[in-house]
Amino acid sequence: MNHDAELAAQVANADFDRANIARMYDYHLGGSANFAIDRETAEQALKIAPTERDYCFANRAFLGRAVRHLVTEVGIDQFLDLGSGVPTVGNVHEIAHEHNPRARVAYVDWEAIACYHARHLLGPDEDRVSVTEADVCDPDTVLNAPGVAGLLDFSRPIAVLAFGILDIIPSTDGASLVTAYRDACVPGSALAVSNNAQLARTDEEVAGLRFLLSTTSTPQLHLRTPEEVAALLPGYTLIEPGVVPAAQWRPDRPVSDEEARRGNVYGAVGLLPHRA
């Protein structure tokens, strides 16, 4: 059996007919949880906009630094990862457990291959990690899912992670969606967001990418300015340095403006203040 047939045999309800953002992202990051249509579409994206792979690595590295900061500097030990993707290098639970073995992580994604691989990677660790296959645009279902409500203690601070998701959901009103999750969290909780931007992309590249994405299972791309990203964290107090190109959010090494722009992604992390 070839690779794609083997993968298809593992997961009966995967959507094989259209390229899928979770699997394209996995391909860009060097993973193998993807089909020919995902690889071909990801390669076309690189032809249209050669910095597309920089986006994936900058976004993923930001996620790692943000989670590490939240565990080590803020003391958060519970994570709700919305649109968590196919497991790859530096998964949230791996980073969190490196610094706090008791940390709990609830992954949520609607892509069947991503969830299959996440469950496969985790094995039996249900006291600390769960995988829920659900639409993050339905907060009631997500928040009441056994993998979320049964694992996370909402009377204690939780970090909601929204990396590379608010820019591809159908609604442009990411703030309303975030608010539904925020309202389930107590003060001291956090929200981390990354969002696609037009930093190094030309107008032609953006138009080409939009057209390409219109053929995939997530046919929209909401690029945002720093002000628009800040508006995705309503009621949160931004941790320094605020909204910046993701590669320049508390980097582990000096990052030039040129390198940061190539990522085409903004990042921000906010904390829900305690009432006075």
Ligand SMILES: C[S@@+](CC[C@H](N)C(=O)[O-])C[C@H]1O[C@@H](n2cnc3c(N)ncnc32)[C@H](O)[C@@H]1O
């Ligand atoms: C670009 S990937 C980002 C993965 C990961 N959050 C990261 O930043 O490395 C976007 C992920 O969001 C998932 N996704 C998109 N729309 C979704 C929805 N409505 N509900 C759940 N997951 C969704 C995709 O399946 C994909 O895994």
